[in-house]
Amino acid sequence: MSYLVLARKYRPQTFEEIVQQEHVTQTLIHAIEANRVAHAILFSGPRGTGKTTIARILAKALNCEQGPTPKPCGVCASCKEIATGLTVDVFEIDGASNNSVDQIRELRENIVYLPVHGRFKIYIIDEVHMLSMAAFNALLKTLEEPPAHIKFFFATTEPQKIPATILSRCQRHDLKRITLQAIVDHLQRIAITENITISEDCLRLIAREATGGMRDALSLLDQVISFCEGAIEYADVIRLFGVIDRRILIEFSNALLKGQPAEALEHIHLLYETGKDLKRFYADCMDHIRNLLLARLGITDVLLDSLSPEEIAAIQGQAASIDVTRLRQLLDAFHRDEPAVRFAANPRLVMEMVVFKWIEIRPALSIDRLIDAIDRLIQNPALNAAPPAHTDGFDAANDTVERRSTDTRIQEARTRFETPLGAKETVSAQDPQEIRAGFTDTIAENIPLEGTQSNTQPVSGPADLLERLRDRLGREHNNMSLPGFLADACIVEIKGDDVTLALNAAPPIAARIRKNEGLLRQSLSELLGKPIHLQLLDRYADPQPTPSAVFKTPTDIRTEALNHPKVSEIIDIFGGSVVDIRITKEEVQ
Known part of the structure; x- marks a missing residue:
């Protein structure tokens, strides 16, 4: 007799044997008991989680001689025929190879015939999303109103590819990935039944490679049993799967975090020489750095299901001395270059480039x-x-x-x-108050001035004073925003120790300027050589505008634009030049 693989030998035969899909099996059990089984049911979910198996068990439950019953006997003729796939009342169709409209038309012609032995004629279509659009359209009417003796059970891994018109006619059940611990427990029971000596670490590694699919886990266990002679050792499983030992991941990540490129490159070289998959190693590194970050943040619940207690302890010990910001930097760097490694023809070179770039990144400060x-x-x-x-x-x-x-x-x-073109560039230590002004432009407190003396030339008038004020704010107080805010301002009056400044700005800009009233008063006092009292006005209208202010020629408009303070500042900062000035009709009028 030919060998029967574990995935078929231990395939569940009842709803109770299905591993960790209670949200689906319990619903079907209640539906059978209440005689409310839908005529079309869609099972969707990742591969190897039990979609087709549940459809078979449901078919047995409906056609069992003792049923319909949620617990098929498994010994009657109908149950045995369905289990072996030899029944004439249950048809398993592969949607990938039977996806044409002609085959669906043939199915429609055959559904009018009553079942031979059972109560229902059941069609199980696996990978139903592979049907063509014409086949789906041909199935629509039959799927919505089939004969009373017909049941449709669909299985798919990609429900998003099924037309909405089909989905709306089906009762949908979404299966989830099986947790790692549930797979380990199930494999442990099978190993005991098969008299196989295997450690829990080996089973955990097999379950991790299965990525949530029980069928994949059983296939891998079959492979491990064939590879090893006698007791199964952890080293043999690692060698068979090509998995990177976690100790290498710890040493490689330590070399990166400690800024030791030679050690990191040596690990890449050794893995390359031993024939390891560097793309797989890169993915394992990303997963390890993620685990380090979770452990450093104290989030160990996420790790408990995928790692053994010894591995969790090793990760926590490594993460204890690493800065969280640095770990986040490393994970971000690896994530950015992941597509380059995944699609690289020479992953070794790309990984070395990732190491070189990472070494140049200095530790970030919070x-x-x-x-x-x-x-x-x-x-x-x-x-x-x-x-x-x-x-x-x-x-x-x-x-x-x-x-x-x-x-x-x-x-x-x-x-x-910040220095205008042609000015002398100097680097000097700044006064603490000037440093504070450079970091923020929201100084609101009053700055007392006693005996302030001015070393500048005498002020020739309000316009000259305003120009010097804007220049002083930008160059000596390192405040680059306030001069721009004062572009439309004007000094209305200078009378004794009183200076009146009209802001002529929008309310948000005016509010920002008023927060800097102390800095404005200090700068004006320094320019005038005496303490002054500053009065701020929101608006100031000139009662007698000059004709040039009302009637402007295109030349006047171009000259005004070129001489605008904001334009001059932009040219000085970016070292640019004015290419063209366009005048609208409204401005000429």
Whole structure:
């Protein structure tokens, strides 16, 4: 007698033997007991989860000599014929090879005949989504109103490919993936029945490779039994499946997190030389980094079902000394390059490029740590505030030196960015108050000025004072937004120690300017050489506009646009030039 594989030998024969699909089996049991079984039922779900098996058991329950019953006897002629597939009343059709409209028409012609032995003539169509659209259309009317002795049971892994007109005529049951522990328990029972010596770690590895399908798990167990002689060892299972040992994953991830590219590249080289699948190794690395992040966040419930207690303890021990931000960076880097590795003709080279790019990524600092460092620098400018020490294994001394050089380059670039063309570029330590003004433009407190002296040229008038104010805010106070907000402002009056400034801006912009009233008063006091009292107006209308302000020629409009402060600022910042100025008809009129 030929050998019968485990997937067929231990195929469930009753609803109670179905593993972890109670939400479907319980519904069908109640429907049989209440005589409410639908004429068309669709079973959908991942492969190997029991779709066709449930359809067969349901067919036995309906045609059993003791039934209809939710517990078919399994010994009557009808049950035996259905179990062996030799019955003339239950037809199992492969939708992939019987997908033409002619075959569906033949089915429609045959359904008018009554069953030979059982109560119902049952059609089980597997992978029904493979039927052509013409075949589906030919099935519509029959599926909606079949004869009383006809039942249709469909099975599919891709229900989204089935037309909505078919779905609406079926009672749908969605099967779920079987959990890893449920597969392990079922395999353990089969191993005991077959007198096979196998450890739980081996069964867990087999279940993990099955990805939620019981049929795949039984096929893999069959393969392992054939490969090993006597007791099944964990090393043999790893060698058979080509799975990467978790110790290698831990060592490789440690090398990346500690900034040791030589060790990481050595692991890739050894795996390549031993014939391991690097694409599989890359996917395992992503899964391992995800587990590290979950363990670091204290979310171990997700890991309990897929890993053994020893593996969970090893992951928690490794994650304890790693910064969460660094782990998130590494997972993000691997996720971005995953398509390149998956479709690469030379995955080894792509993986090495991923390692090179990762080594260049410096550890990221959280917002809280950056704010703390900035606050310390503001409180004590003489303090060379280095970022808090990392716990990810990088050399702290080298990291600090590189960060200082990086800060210097950033300051030099900022100076060139903010200094107008032709001006002298300098890098100097700023006053703490100026640093604070550079980080935010929402200073609302009043700044007292005592004995303020001015070293600038005398102010020639309101327009000159406003221009100097805008220039001073941008260059000396590192506030790049406030000068733009004051583009339409005007100084209405300078009388003694009183200065009246009209904002002439939209309400949101005016509100932002008013939050900086203290900074405006300080800057005006420095320009005028004496403490002043500032009054802000929302709007100021000129009672006698000049003719040029009412009637503008195209030349006047172009000149005004070129001389607009915002245009000048944009040109200075980006180093651009004006290519063309287009004038609308409304502006000319």
